[in-house]
Amino acid sequence: MSRALYGVYGASGCGRGVMPLVRQSLGARGIAADDIVFVDDGRHVPPAVNGHPILSYERFLAADASSRTVVLAIANGAVRERLACRCADDGIRFMEARASNVVVMDDVLVGEGAVLSPFVTLTSNIRIGRHFHANLYSYVEHDCVIGDFVTFAPGVQCNGNVRIEDFAYVGAGAILRQGTPSSPLIIGRGATIGMGAVVTRDVEPETTVVGVPARRLTRTTA
Numbered sequence: 001m002s003r004a005l006y007g008v009y010g011a012s013g014c015g016r017g018v019m020p021l022v023r024q025s026l027g028a029r030g031i032a033a034d035d036i037v038f039v040d041d042g043r044h045v046p047p048a049v050n051g052h053p054i055l056s057y058e059r060f061l062a063a064d065a066s067s068r069t070v071v072l073a074i075a076n077g078a079v080r081e082r083l084a085c086r087c088a089d090d091g092i093r094f095m096e097a098r099a100s101n102v103v104v105m106d107d108v109l110v111g112e113g114a115v116l117s118p119f120v121t122l123t124s125n126i127r128i129g130r131h132f133h134a135n136l137y138s139y140v141e142h143d144c145v146i147g148d149f150v151t152f153a154p155g156v157q158c159n160g161n162v163r164i165e166d167f168a169y170v171g172a173g174a175i176l177r178q179g180t181p182s183s184p185l186i187i188g189r190g191a192t193i194g195m196g197a198v199v200t201r202d203v204e205p206e207t208t209v210v211g212v213p214a215r216r217l218t219r220t221t222a
Contacts, residue, residue, distance in 0.1 A: 002064045002065050002066045003035055003064075003065055003066065004031070004035060004065060004066055004067045004068075004069070005035060005037065005060070005063055005065035005068050005069070006022065006026060006031065006035055006036045006037070006068075006069050006070070006095070007036070007038065007039040007055070007060055007068065007069070007070040007071075008022055008036070008037075008038050008039065008052075008070070008071055008073050008097075009038075009039045009040075009070045009071065009072045009073060009074065009083055009087075010038070010039070010040060010072065010073035010074045011038040011039075011040040011042070011045055011049055011054050012040075014073045014074060014075050014133075015038060015040070015073035015074075016049065016050055017073075017117065018071060018073040018097045018115055019036070019038070019050060019052060019073075021097040021098065021099050021115070021117070022036060022071060022095070022097050023036055024100065025096075025097070025098065033051070033052070036052055037052055037053050037054070037060065038052050038053070038054040038055070039054075039055055039056070039057055039060045039070060040054050040055075040056070041056060041057055057086075061090060061092075067093065068091075068092045068093070069092065069094065069095045070087055070092055070093075070094060070095070071094065071095050071096065071097045071115060072084060072087075072094075072113060072131055073097075073115065075133065075151055075153075075169075076151075076169075077131075077148075077149035077150060077166070077167040077168070077169065078149070078167055078190075080131050080149050081131075081149050081167070084113070084130070084131055084149075094112045094113040094131075095113070096110070096114045096115075096116070097114070097115045097116070098114070098115075098116040099116060099117055099118040099119070099120065101118055101119060102116045102117075102118070102119075102120045102121070102122075103121040103122070104121075104122045105121075105122065105123045105124045106123075106124040107124055107125045107126070108123075108124065108125075108126045108128075109126070109127050109128065110122070110128045110132065111128060111129045111130035111131070111132065111148065112130050112131070113130055113131040113132075114128065114130075114131065114132045114133070114134070115132070115133045115134065116134050117134060117135045117136045117138070117154075118136055118137075119136055119137045120134045120135075120136075120137070120138050120139065121138075121139040121140070122134075122140045123139070123141050123142050124142045124143075125142050126140055126142070126143070126144050126145075126146075127144075127145045127146070128140070128145075128146040128150075129146060129147045129148035129149070129150065129166070130148045130149065131148060131149050132146060132148075132149075132150050132151075132152075133150070133151045133152060134152045134156070135151075135152055135153050135154040135155075135156070135172075136154040136155065137154055137155045138152040138153075138154065138156040138157075138158070139156070139157060139158065140158045141158060141159045141160040141162075141178070142160040142161075143160050143161045143181065143184075144158060144160065144161065144162045144163070144164070145162075145163045145164070145184075146158075146163075146164045147164060147165045147166035147167070147168070147189070148166045148167075149166055149167050150164050150166065150167065150169075150170075151168075151169045151170065152170050153169075153170060153171050153172040153173075153174075153195070154172045154173070155172055155173040156170045156171075156172070156173070156174050156175075156176075157173075157174070157175045157176065158170070158176045159175075159176055159177060159178035159179075160178045160179070161178055161179035161180055161181055161184045161185065162176050162178070162179055162184060162185045162186075162187070163179075163185070163186045163187070164176075164186075164187040165186070165187060165188055165189035165190075165205065166189050166190070167189055167190040168187045168188070168189065168191045168192070168193070169191075169192045169193065170187070170193040171192070171193050171194050171196070171197065172195045172196070173195060173196045174193045174194070174195065174196060174197045174198075174199065174214075175197070175198045175199065176193075176199045177198070177199060177200050185199065185201075185202060186202040186203070187199070187202075187203045188202070188203055188204050188205030188206070188207070189205040189206065190205055190206040191203045191204065191205060191206065191207055191208070191209070192207075192208040192209075193208075193209055193214065194208065194209060194210030194211070194214070194217070195210075196212070197209055197210050197211060197212065197214040198211075198212045198213050198214055199213075199214045200213045200214065201213075201214075204216075
């Protein structure tokens with residue numbers, strides 16, 4: 001009988017950080033480390049890293065397996081979406097990667113394919129979409145709504161009553177101020193929050209804000 005095969009899609013820094021979470025959670029279910037691989041489309045990747053072989057997507061699809069399941073370990077949300085569509089079209093399922101010390105409190109719903117790194121906290125009455133990444137020490141406070149393919153770098157502080165739309169990227173150490181039930185703080189679709197920014201007002205879609213307080217980044221021409 002062919003085996004079930006599990007993959008961490010992406011063998012760079014993000015993937016190497018996700019692999020131990022996957023190995024731990026699958027190991028608790030009796031799944032051997034030999035059944036867990038990296039999947040990477042890069043041209044110049046080594047044959048293995050950190051004890052796990054690296055397969056191209058084509059080799060992963062061609063492997064003798066009864067089923068294939070991946071977690072997408074790519075920081076860029078738009079790239080994650082493209083890979084999610086590709087995998088879904090080929091019948092590949094998605095799994096969550098969650099550290100054992102993640103804290104999840106009351107009435108929290110998280111979509112498929114999330115990556116929840118060590119020391120992440122999700123408090124109460126939270127809705128999170130598909131393929132969310134929350135890196136080390138990030139938190140999401142009460143009554144937040146987070147869209148699909150959103151990325152938190154390490155140490156993001158997302159306070160209560162914040163709405164984050166699809167594909168937003170929140171940089172390391174950024175602070176999102178608390179909104180209110182009638183007037184949540186809104187981070188627009190595809191927005192980028194710079195490292196260490198303190199966001200005190202809504203951020204428009206597809207814009208980048210930086211600084212304390214956060215302001216829209218403008219480029220000057222010489």
